[in-house]
Amino acid sequence: MSLRTVKNCIVCNGSNIAPFFKIANYPIILRPVSEEMHDHLDGQKMPRTISLEVGMCQDCTHLMLTKRLSDDLEKLFYTSLYSTYISMLEMGIGAAGVDNFLKLFSNHLVSKIPQGASVLEIGCYDGYILQQLDERGFNAEGCDPSDGASIGIQKGLNIKKSFFRKGLYPSNNFDVVFNRHVIEHVEALPEFLANITDVAKKTAYLCFETPNADFFLSKGLLDPFHPEHLSVFTTVSLEKCLESHNISVTEMFSDTKDLITICKQGENILAPRVGDKKDHLLSLAAEFTSRHDENINKLRKIIERVNSENASLALWGAGAASLRFLTMAEDIGLKTNNLLIVDKDTRKQGQRFFIDSDIPPIASPDVLKGQSVDYIVIGSQFVEEITGDIREGLGLNAKLITITPKIEIIE
Numbered sequence: 001m002s003l004r005t006v007k008n009c010i011v012c013n014g015s016n017i018a019p020f021f022k023i024a025n026y027p028i029i030l031r032p033v034s035e036e037m038h039d040h041l042d043g044q045k046m047p048r049t050i051s052l053e054v055g056m057c058q059d060c061t062h063l064m065l066t067k068r069l070s071d072d073l074e075k076l077f078y079t080s081l082y083s084t085y086i087s088m089l090e091m092g093i094g095a096a097g098v099d100n101f102l103k104l105f106s107n108h109l110v111s112k113i114p115q116g117a118s119v120l121e122i123g124c125y126d127g128y129i130l131q132q133l134d135e136r137g138f139n140a141e142g143c144d145p146s147d148g149a150s151i152g153i154q155k156g157l158n159i160k161k162s163f164f165r166k167g168l169y170p171s172n173n174f175d176v177v178f179n180r181h182v183i184e185h186v187e188a189l190p191e192f193l194a195n196i197t198d199v200a201k202k203t204a205y206l207c208f209e210t211p212n213a214d215f216f217l218s219k220g221l222l223d224p225f226h227p228e229h230l231s232v233f234t235t236v237s238l239e240k241c242l243e244s245h246n247i248s249v250t251e252m253f254s255d256t257k258d259l260i261t262i263c264k265q266g267e268n269i270l271a272p273r274v275g276d277k278k279d280h281l282l283s284l285a286a287e288f289t290s291r292h293d294e295n296i297n298k299l300r301k302i303i304e305r306v307n308s309e310n311a312s313l314a315l316w317g318a319g320a321a322s323l324r325f326l327t328m329a330e331d332i333g334l335k336t337n338n339l340l341i342v343d344k345d346t347r348k349q350g351q352r353f354f355i356d357s358d359i360p361p362i363a364s365p366d367v368l369k370g371q372s373v374d375y376i377v378i379g380s381q382f383v384e385e386i387t388g389d390i391r392e393g394l395g396l397n398a399k400l401i402t403i404t405p406k407i408e409i410i411e
Contacts (some may be wrong), residue, residue, distance in 0.1 A: 003050065003067040009057035010064060010189055010231065011241045017055040020285060021292075026052035026327060028069070028227055029077075029079060030320040032351035041354060048355050051216060054225055054232075061281040062237035063213050065230050068187075076147045077228055078163070078185075087151055087345075088128040096319075097258065097381075102132055102207060103182060108251060108262055109176065109205055117175035120199065122164045123182035127152025128251060130159065143168060164192070169199045178207035184229045191279075193245040197265055205262060206247060210238065212259035214277075215405075217284040218344050220291025222379075223257075223404055226320060233259060234281050255406060257381075298407045300332040305409075311374035314398075316386055318343040318362045322379030323353055325403055341379075344389065369394055377401045 008015050028050055033041070055066040064169045068074075088098065117138055124130055124142030127258040130152065141158045143149070149161035162168060177200045200206060213223035213234040224232045233241070235254050242249060242263055251262040306313055315322055318341055328335050336357060342365040343349065350362050367377075368390075376398045378386050383402050387410070390396050400410040 003069065005053075006064065006066050006068060009061040009062050010187065012057060012060040012244070014057055014059040015151055015310045015351065016058040017064075017066065018058055019034070019066075019288065020054040020056040022054070023052040023327070025049040026227065027352040027353070027355050028073075030226060030228065030323055032348050032353050034351050038352065038354060049378050050227060052225065052227065056282075056285050057237070058282065060240045061213075061234045061278055061285075061298050062241075063232040063234065063285075066142070068230060073168075073230075074187075087126045087148060089126045089131065089151055089155060098129055098132075098180075100256070101260065102129065102260070104253060104260060104262075105133075105207075109207075113175050118173065119176040119178070120169065120174045120230060122177065122179040122196070124159060125149070125402045127157035127159050129180075129246065130157050131155070134261050137406060141169075141174075143225060147203075164195065166191075166198065170196050171263060172201050173199050173352075174204055175201060176207065180209040180210075181211070183208055184210050184231045185231065187230050189241060190225070190245065193242070193247060197245070197247065200265065201266060202265060205264060207260065207262055208238070208242070208257055211258055212254055213237075214254060214259070214281065214284070215257045217281065217288055218291075218407060220288055220295050221404060222292065223321065226324075234276055234277075235259060282344075295407055296328065296331055299328065299403065302401055302407070302409060303332045303334050306375050307335070309374070312372060313375045314340040314342060314368060314371075314373045314379045315376065315379050316342050316365065316390070317379035318345070318348045318351075318353070319380060321381060321404055322377075323355070325377065325379050326353070326355070326357070340367070340371075340373075352388050365389065365394060368398075370397060373398045375399045375401055379403060381405070 009017060012409065026049055027176045028048065044144050049171050050139055051067060053067045054063055056063050119133055119138050119140045121129055121142040124144050125146065125148035127142055130140040130142045143160040143164050145161065145163045152159045157328050160168060177196050196206060210233050213232045218223055238259060238261060239249050246265060246267055247263045249261045249263050253260040326336060336359055340363060341359060342363050344365055348362045350361050376390060380386055381404055388398060402408055
């Protein structure tokens, strides 16, 4: 499979792209798939891994994949391979991040927009936020190309199962247009942003939420870097990207792993507040490898402890974080033969990761009740929810190993 090489920054179009890091064999597909899909992908001679190569623009600090998959394969991700993404409507997992966005929405936008304002979410998946906004009296709509849209549609939410594109909605139509964890997937940023400003009223507020590169650089974590994320925005590059398309940042929230901006159309409203952070971000990037190596050493010591105790270990979570953990197996001494992986999502149970491994299909967490498991790795960002499921739901006292955003053992 040939990869497309990207030579210019997709934010500032500069050619001063320095290599940031490279992982030789990184899984292409981040979620487990059915046996039928395994056979289909094998029939299409789909490789299981690619060379994950990330570069950093030395002019605007933007981080991006410099080797990319074909357009057809990227489309396959969102139309056919997102069916096991977490549905908060059905499971309630992951609400913490959404609640943070809704809190910002309430505290920083509600007083500025009309009662019953028209709101559009691009990439709404199952429509969990749309439901929350509907209950608060807003006229909320959304679009999403994945099977998640069908979940929300069946529950009566106003969702179009489609990629966001020109003509999908009328021009000058919405009081608020927002997207959460979408812009990092977009290659044609000028077209995407132009379509947003087209459907938004001239007085509308525009909101963007995306992984916060500043946070992950400072922690030495690879969480946002994978084949689906074409970009990872820093505070500097996101402001540069938006304002180069006549979208001005009025407020920016960057103190967590998620970077959130509230914007208006028009000339620069927020004086270049983050531009002077460029040198700091370039310095963080230069130190990233050593921080990442420290994290690998922490995990290696934890797994050495598990192995020295001849202890049993299971992995909870069948998503990108768990898969990233598995890719480090050789480096940290993890034995993956017949490793038990569990996930609460019934859609994932019985499926397998599309990797070269003898790891069995994903199982229900209920199987842990009948086994003596000494350690459980929480392969997910939803640490608190999963800890509750383990301790209170299943009544297990196994030691817990967290791998993001902090690497530690919870006794």
